[in-house]
Amino acid sequence: MITVESVDKHYEDFHALRGVDLEIASGSLTALLGPSGSGKSTLLRVIAGLEVPSSGRVILDGEDVTNLAPQQRGIGFVFQHYAAFEHMSVRDNVAFGLKIRRRPKAEVKEKVDELLRVVGLDGYQQRYPSQLSGGQRQRMALARALAIEPAVLLLDEPFGALDAKVRAELRTWLRRLHDEVHVTTVLVTHDQEEALDVADTIAVMDAGQIAQAGRPRDLYDAPASEFVMSFLGPVARLGGGLVRPHDLDLSLEHREGATEAQVQRVVHLGFEVRVELLPADAPAGAEPVVAQITRAEAETLELQAGDIVWVRAPLGQVPGVVAA
Numbered sequence: 001m002i003t004v005e006s007v008d009k010h011y012e013d014f015h016a017l018r019g020v021d022l023e024i025a026s027g028s029l030t031a032l033l034g035p036s037g038s039g040k041s042t043l044l045r046v047i048a049g050l051e052v053p054s055s056g057r058v059i060l061d062g063e064d065v066t067n068l069a070p071q072q073r074g075i076g077f078v079f080q081h082y083a084a085f086e087h088m089s090v091r092d093n094v095a096f097g098l099k100i101r102r103r104p105k106a107e108v109k110e111k112v113d114e115l116l117r118v119v120g121l122d123g124y125q126q127r128y129p130s131q132l133s134g135g136q137r138q139r140m141a142l143a144r145a146l147a148i149e150p151a152v153l154l155l156d157e158p159f160g161a162l163d164a165k166v167r168a169e170l171r172t173w174l175r176r177l178h179d180e181v182h183v184t185t186v187l188v189t190h191d192q193e194e195a196l197d198v199a200d201t202i203a204v205m206d207a208g209q210i211a212q213a214g215r216p217r218d219l220y221d222a223p224a225s226e227f228v229m230s231f232l233g234p235v236a237r238l239g240g241g242l243v244r245p246h247d248l249d250l251s252l253e254h255r256e257g258a259t260e261a262q263v264q265r266v267v268h269l270g271f272e273v274r275v276e277l278l279p280a281d282a283p284a285g286a287e288p289v290v291a292q293i294t295r296a297e298a299e300t301l302e303l304q305a306g307d308i309v310w311v312r313a314p315l316g317q318v319p320g321v322v323a324a
C-alpha cells in the first residue's frame with residue numbers, strides 16, 4: 001500500500017501539489033489522469049523520491065519513506081523517453097540493476113531470460129537498443145525496471161512517444177503483464193482512454209489536487225464534478241448541465257422534460273450515429289449539442305438535417321445537476 005498524506009509541493013512561488021491525499025492499494029494498477037500541468041508527474045516523482053514534498057508524508061507498506069533516497073525505496077521507474085545504454089545489448093541493459101547488486105551470473109542470466117519472455121522480447125537478447133522499435137524499447141525499459149523486483153513500478157507516460165496503434169497494443173500488453181506479475185503500479189497519463197482501458201483505479205488530478213479517485217466505472221457513472229465528467233469522456237451540455245451524448249434521448253414528439261431542437265447534421269459512424277442538434281433556446285453562435293444514438297434508432301426516427309426533434313436527458317437525471 002502506498003499512502004500519500006497531505007502532500008504539498010512548492011516550486012519557488014508555484015504551488016504544484018495542494019494537500020494531496022491518496023491511497024494506492026498493493027497489487028493495483030492505478031492511473032494518475034489529468035490535463036497537462038495538473039501535477040501528475042510531480043506526484044509520481046514525490047512517490048519515487050525524486051522530489052521532496054514541501055510538507056506531508058509518503059508511506060510505503062507502513063514505512064515512512066518521505067526522507068529516503070529513491071534507491072532505498074524499492075521502486076522501478078520508466079519514463080516516456082527511456083534512456084537505454086546504447087552500447088550495451090538488450091541482455092546487458094536488462095541485467096544492469098542485477099549486476100550492480102552483484103547477483104550470481106547464472107541467476108542474472110535466468111532472470112533476464114525470464115523477464116524478456118514476460119515482456120515479449122525473447123530472442124532479442126543479443127540485439128542493441130538501436131535495433132529495436134519504439135515499442136520494443138519501452139518493453140525493454142519495463143523489463144529493466146522489473147529486474148530488481150521492485151515493490152512499486154512507476155510509469156510516467158511510458159507509451160507517450162509512440163503512435164496510437166502501438167500505444168493501444170502496449171496498454172493491452174501492460175494489463176496482461178500486470179495480471180502476471182501483480183506489482184503495485186502507478187501510471188501517469190493524460191489520455192482518458194488509456195486510463196479507462198488499463199487501470200483498476202483512476203485518480204483524476206486538477207490543478208495540483210485529486211479531483212476524484214475510484215474505480216473507472218464509478219468515476220464514469222458518478223463523477224464528482226463537471227471537470228471529472230468532461231475529462232473521462234464526451235459530454236453534451238443541455239439546459240445548463242452536462243450529460244453523456246449516448247444518454248440523450250431523441251423523439252419526434254414532445255415529451256416531459258424535453259427541449260426542442262433542430263437537427264444540424266447526421267453523421268453515420270458505423271454502429272453509432274452522431275446527431276448534431278441546435279436547441280431552440282440556444283443563444284446565437286452556440287456549439288451544437290451532440291447526441292449519440294444507434295443506427296436502428298436513427299432509422300426509426302428517419303432523421304435528416306433540418307428536422308425538428310425533442311431531446312432530453314435520461315429521466316431522473318435533470319440537466320444542470322451532476323451526480324455528487
Ligand SMILES: Nc1ncnc2c1ncn2[C@@H]1O[C@H](COP(=O)(O)OP(=O)(O)OP(=O)(O)O)[C@@H](O)[C@H]1O
Nearest residue numbers: 011014016034035036037038039040041042043190
Ligand atoms: N522543477 C520545477 N520548477 C518549477 N515548476 C515546476 C517544476 N516541475 C514542474 N513544475 C510545474 O508544476 C506544475 C505541474 O507539473 P507536472 O509535470 O507535475 O504536471 P503534469 O500533470 O505531469 O503535466 P504533463 O502532463 O504536461 O507532464 C506545472 O505547472 C509545471 O510547470
